[in-house]
Amino acid sequence: MSVSLPKAPPIPAELEVLFTRMRFPYARKAAPDVLATARAQRWDPAEVVRVLLAEEVVGRDNATRRSRRKSAGMPNGKTFGSWKSELSSIPQATQNALRTLEWVSRRENCVISGPSGTGKSHFMEALCHQAIDADLRVSWFTLETLAVTIGRAHVDGSIARTIAKICRSDIIVIDDIGLLPVGHETAEAFYRLVDAAYERRSLAVTSNIHPSGFDTIMPKTMATATVDRLMHHAHMVETSGESHRLAEALAGKGVVPLT
Structure with missing residues (x-):
């Protein structure tokens, strides 16, 4: 007792x-x-x-x-506590280097591309949680939410202020590029942010396609200018393999069995 x-x-x-x-x-x-x-x-x-x-x-x-x-607006609350580094196709040395967050202090970017379900967003979100624990600021967007945020600023002419506010964050994430075609306004919002953050803040991008293929989903001229600035000071990481989500589903681990 x-x-x-x-x-x-x-x-x-x-x-x-x-x-x-x-x-x-x-x-x-x-x-x-x-x-x-x-x-x-x-x-x-x-x-x-x-x-x-x-x-x-x-x-x-x-x-x-x-x-x-x-x-920050991060989607799932995934941290390194649930990350299985040994199952990732990202080399262990690369994982360790990115986890130091030295690239953030140098205002460098991180671009992770690869097939759906290979841990891109999980690893990036875990990095962002670690960054917040290190007293850094994070903003998380998809292309769609970024376009909506900057689109609202079109109404009252506050685009510059809106982008400046986003750029107060130390890491600005654009997640899941390449799932859908990108319209002109969305492409413009992406370019404006990349241009504003260039050599001032760290951008972190996850994409189903390599940045060299961004001109297949957005206007070519804008894609070229965006990728030029994004990749100039970027750590490029490529994932490979089958979808972890699909593998869990096929193994019967996607849901808890009903009783």
């Missing part, structure tokens, strides 16, 4: 007011236990201050990461 520990006494009302006034919610929450421990173990006053400030910093950092994860 577990024995519940006595609840720490509340902090003085004046201290509660000060924590609230200074907007230190995480230090305020931790204060009763910290002060009780400090009294019992006769901590130096400086240690009490250090621990309370550390609680506030950790709490704020975690809240910031939660907010960034939510605002």
Whole structure:
């Protein structure tokens, strides 16, 4: 039978007011236990201050990461916790190099192309979660959602502001290119973003076709200009093999059996 520990006494009302006034919610929450421990173990006053400030910093950092994860718009919540690196056709050395995120600090791009179901989006989303844990900002789009976002800006003439806002992110992802043909407005939105981010921010692209074939799904002139800027400072990764999703489905692992 577990024995519940006595609840720490509340902090003085004046201290509660000060924590609230200074907007230190995480230090305020931790204060009763910290002060009780400090009294019992006769901590130096400086240690009490250090621990309370550390609680506030950790709490704020975690809240910031939660907010960034939510605002990034990533689709599935897939992280490296569910990634099976040994099953990927991406060389292990390449996986390790990209996971350092050094390419982001150098404002370089990452382009992953290959057949559907070969782990492109999973690996990219896992990279983005790791980037957020490293206090970086991420924005995630498909070509369609990017076109809608920039299309809205056409209405009030705020295209430049909208693209500048997107480019505040350290990594800007365009996912699943090549599934459908691209209209002129969508191609223009893609070009505008690639041009604005060029040598300023890192673009991460996943595609079912190699960038050299983008002129088969979008106007040739615009495709040429887009790919020229996208690939100038890009790490090119190609996946291969059969679809992992199809393999799981054929093996009966796609669903939980009904009972």
